[in-house]
Amino acid sequence: MNDGELNKEFFELLCYVLTSARGLMDEPKMYGPFRLVDTASRIISILEKHGIADDFLAEERKKIDEGKYSVMESEEKFKEFLDRIIQDFAEELKKS
Amino acid sequence: MTSFFEVILKRRSIRKFRDQEVEEDKIRKIVEAGIWAPSAGNMQPWVFVVVRNKKNIEKIKAMSPGMFDLPAVIIAVCRDMGLAGNFEENISIFDVAMAAQNMLLMACDLGLGACPVRSFNQKAVQVLLDLPEHIVPELLVTLGYPDESPSPPERRKGVVFLEKYGGDGWF
Ligand SMILES: Cc1cc2nc3c(=O)[nH]c(=O)nc-3n(C[C@H](O)[C@H](O)[C@H](O)COP(=O)(O)O)c2cc1C
Numbered sequence: 722m723n724d725g726e727l728n729k730e731f732f733e734l735l736c737y738v739l740t741s742a743r744g745l746m747d748e749p750k751m752y753g754p755f756r757l758v759d760t761a762s763r764i765i766s767i768l769e770k771h772g773i774a775d776d777f778l779a780e781e782r783k784k785i786d787e788g789k790y791s792v793m794e795s796e797e798k799f800k801e802f803l804d805r806i807i808q809d810f811a812e813e814l815k816k817s
Numbered sequence: 818m819t820s821f822f823e824v825i826l827k828r829r830s831i832r833k834f835r836d837q838e839v840e841e842d843k844i845r846k847i848v849e850a851g852i853w854a855p856s857a858g859n860m861q862p863w864v865f866v867v868v869r870n871k872k873n874i875e876k877i878k879a880m881s882p883g884m885f886d887l888p889a890v891i892i893a894v895c896r897d898m899g900l901a902g903n904f905e906e907n908i909s910i911f912d913v914a915m916a917a918q919n920m921l922l923m924a925c926d927l928g929l930g931a932c933p934v935r936s937f938n939q940k941a942v943q944v945l946l947d948l949p950e951h952i953v954p955e956l957l958v959t960l961g962y963p964d965e966s967p968s969p970p971e972r973r974k975g976v977v978f979l980e981k982y983g984g985d986g987w988f
Contacts, residue, residue, distance in 0.1 A: 743938060752936070
């Protein structure tokens with residue numbers, strides 16, 4: 722494996738994505754959306770570390786990390802949380 | 818001194834840790850608490866692997882989707898399938914779970930944060946820890962000084978009945 726920091730971070734992200742894929746075959750249904758939203762957070766974290774994330778992404782990453790565990794509380798709360806994040810992204814996309 | 822019931826109520830799954838080492842005597846005490854768990858037929862089918870090296874922890878974390886931060890320590894709670902015979906094979910899962918619970922409570926009492934993690938790839942952790950085929954990692958207990966104090970998730974109500982299911986109950 723290449724020693725570069727970015728390479729290491731992406732390699733670990735790939736490990737995460739692949740083990741998630743295997744794990745989800747046996748895990749509860751709601752863990753699927755949870756892993757995907759967590760993947761989004763991890764991608765933004767890498768961009769942040771390398772100074773590539775803009776303020777919007779950094780802010781959304783914080784929101785994701787604050788809200789993602791609502792999956793343990795109720796499906797309804799988790800759905801509301803996801804809808805809010807998606808709305809933010811849609812509004813940002815519209816600006817471009 | 819905190820009462821035992823207070824420890825039970827205070828314990829939370831901690832998923833965010835400070836970048837701070839955990840003293841060896843505390844880790845030893847936690848593992849010892851695990852060793853003193855009950856086990857079916859006193860089989861004690863457990864094996865614990867304590868991982869403190871940061872690089873090794875990062876590698877385990879990469880293969881553990883259920884781990885969300887870098888803990889200072891990971892204790893791999895494993896089952897020795899060689900000790901778990903036909904009857905014990907199923908029942909021995911309780912033994913390792915009870916050992917893990919002892920460890921979680923001990924960690925809390927020592928002011929540490931811990932989380933039981935089951936969402937990890939067992940094969941990958943076997944490879945990373947040089948575990949032979951018959952030593953199966955069942956749970957990872959992550960440990961460290963907490964960097965969060967989550968509010969207690971609600972407990973389901975109506976789960977305790979008196980004398981028979983469906984009648985009067987508590988809670
Ligand atoms: C067998 C088992 C497996 C668990 N696996 C994970 C896991 O992979 N990742 C995680 O963050 N929490 C895991 N947990 C922690 C639970 O999410 C947590 O216990 C539950 O939400 C209740 O919160 P509390 O422990 O703070 O009371 C696990 C708990 C148990 C008992």
